[in-house]
Amino acid sequence: MNLFPTYKRFPINIVSGKGTVVTDENGKDYLDFVSGIAVCNLGHCPENVKQAVEDQMEKIWHVSNLYQLPEQEEAASWLTRFTELDHVFFCNSGAEANEAAIKLARKYTGKEKIYSFKQSFHGRTFATMSATGQEKIQQGYGTLLPTFEYLPYNDPEAVNNLTDENTAAIMVEVIQGEGGVIPGSSEFLQAVQKKCEQLNCLLIIDEVQTGIGRTGYPFAYQHHHLDPDIVTSAKGLGSGFPVGAMLGKSKLKASFSAGAHGTTFGGNPLATAAVTATLNTIFNDSFLKGVRDKGAAFKQTLETKLAPFDLVETIRGQGLMIGIVLKEAAMPLLQKLQELGLMTVLAGPNVIRLLPPLTVTESELNQASELLETAIKQYQDSLYSQTTGSKK
């Protein structure tokens, strides 16, 4: 094997996909509630994105950022029209979007400290790994960037107590994704917003996982009426075409002047054709309402069907980003679900994360909830004695 073993891979070889369904090399179908980890928000191989990329492929693939890029301007106009942000810097991934955000916050404010939160995830470059509040991500890499500190998540008091005037930014996820699908409370998020105003620092919202319609709004901060200075995006932005973006307020424009930052590939015509076709579908009131409605109904169904199981601690999330929190390790359940034909992804050791395409149908959601019920029952029965409810 010639790859670095950086991933612990499942023994499944997916060879095709359409909509919510993927098929492995043996012809077995799965309902894909991973979506490439919140990437394939329009399902697999969506026709309009495919067409847009194919059309662009006929014209030109790559043009350097040294030249005019009307496709990039168009993609940026979608992002700014549906947010309160004014300018966009395109890159290739979530980590790069956050890296740009960290650089811009330090340059604009002339300050260095960045506060983020425990069990956050912001990426694996040096700066974004330093911003990530998880030791397991940082171990073995020596000294991290020294100007990052982590506060407890969902603790407005801890935020209120901040007094450090050398703060360039507070960086936060509206729902912690990798950290366990933990929704930030409105009170907590408002405290973060207020503290940024008090300390005269920037509010950076990492929407790499929660953005692009995942929670039923273009970006999840819009549920809470926050006013971020910077928002970062990637994952669902290109429907599977690798692309990221950092969005910022107009006051930040002069700090990212010519030569201040850059990338070879970021926002090339193929990538931004995929972005425009994606946003053109998702940033639409009735599509987004559909996500909110489907998400609320699905969560309700899961609560009715699954919450009564001893094994299930709670179900949380928003829109089509849902976590089933177990009292035991979640991996055996994930594997059982795979056998039954439902793909899910962990968010920490005890949480099964559900990230179906936003185009998922009601009948697919019903099928998934039935498979979850079956698998949880089997897993629980294997763990606990059925009569006493006590652990075997």
Ligand SMILES: Cc1ncc(COP(=O)(O)O)c(C=O)c1O
């Ligand atoms: C909230 C958040 N930020 C940043 C990242 C990093 O994105 P990427 O893997 O594209 O670098 C992720 C990836 O899971 C994420 O969930």
